[in-house]
Amino acid sequence: MPSQQEIARIAEMRAVHSALLFLHNQEMEFRRWQRELAEIPAPPFGEAARSEWLEARFVAADLEDVQRDELGNVFGILKAQSAQPLVGVSAHLDTVFPLGTHLEAREDGNRIFAPGISDNAAGVVAMLAVASALKRAELRPACGIVFIGNVGEEGEGNLRGMRQIFSSKRWSQAIGTLLVVDGAGTDTYVTQALGSRRFEVTFRGPGGHSWSDFGVPNPIVLLSRALARFSDVATPENPRTTFNIGVVHGGTSVNSIPESATARVDLRSASGEELQKLEERLRECMNEAWTEVPVVFRAGEAKVRFTIEPIGDRPAAELPPEARILKIVRAVDAHLRIKSIPRLASTDANVPLSLGKEATTIGAGGDGGGAHTLREWFDCTNRDLGLKRILLILLALTGVHE
Helix, strand or coil: CCCHHHHHHHHCCHHHHHHHHHHHHCHHHHHHHHHHHHCCCCCCCCCHHHHHHHHHHHHHCCCEEEEECCCCCEEEEECCCCCCCEEEEEEECCCCCCCCCCCCCEEECCEEECCCCCCCHHHHHHHHHHHHHHHHCCCCCCCCEEEEEECCCCHHHCCHHHHHHHHCHHHHHHEEEEEEECCCECCEEEEEECEEEEEEEEEECCCEECCCCCCCCCHHHHHHHHHHHHCCCCCCCCCCEEEEEEEEEECCCCCEECCEEEEEEEEEECCHHHHHHHHHHHHHHHHHHHHCCCHHHCCCCCCCEEEEEEEEEECCEECCCCCHHHHHHHHHHHHHCCCCEEEEECCCCHHHHHCCCEEEEECCECEEECCCCCCCEEECCCHHHHHHHHHHHHHHHHCCCC
């Protein structure tokens, strides 16, 4: 198992020094990449332009077997002589911002401002920078590395890119370990995958005029009753479990009884069992509100009804305390004198962790803030430290000799 002494040995290799010097000297190029990438729209289910950009960068970096799958996930391989399972390093391409969002990037000193500049233009650039450094220094690790720009991490993307990768026979068998680079910073690493389930809940009825049809059940009122009941549910502090009602819509005018009312509900927990309990309570509350509707309105063509449609499901999982990747991250952080802490988060690592594979998520270095807002920023100061951390973790995972 790699110790701090082993990490120090890797860090002292001449080829590694060459890679680190490249990473230091190319900072202005990395900033250019980051601004360029942030200005390419990548709304949910619309990441194609960014996939093309990264594919071209992988080719320019001289990675092998560069390819895109049908969803838009992009792959490039640094091959090795060994037939051991590949180590994967990934960064998601998508953002939360809808098509039409103003994406122009601007710099102010060491800070770059743009929607998505940290989450996750910083992660994609860090992955690309490390791949370029490994090729430039002619480092050949003992087992191969596959670099992945994946789609569908944010929101309703529901980890679809990572699900596709690990449902593919080729990649699920080839990738043994995954390092996910997401956002800025160097002070955390993910050991627990935060599970979530998301639902769109809807009441429907005949609707009508507010005066002449008064008394017809109102879907907005029924939905409100169900959600009010659900909001009283008690959730445990350990494992921490939460819920949120984030979107509500329905109706056409103030003097119309609406035909439908819909809400979107987000449930989260580190425990799959607690998630199941929350889902069951949500279904009970919807049914309770429906059963209070007079029987005459629950039958026939104009009957009142409700639906609960799943729109997202992220598995909860945990990295075993003895996991090799965990020991390597801690050894590298000790070597670099980084005071990092484990955290619980919902990231692309959820998928491989739920399949029993070793995976964790770390930041790209630097600093950032305003994620998921138009005021998002990334501070390039100390990007070096994050890139050095990623490089040493990868080399320790794969094994490398002078």
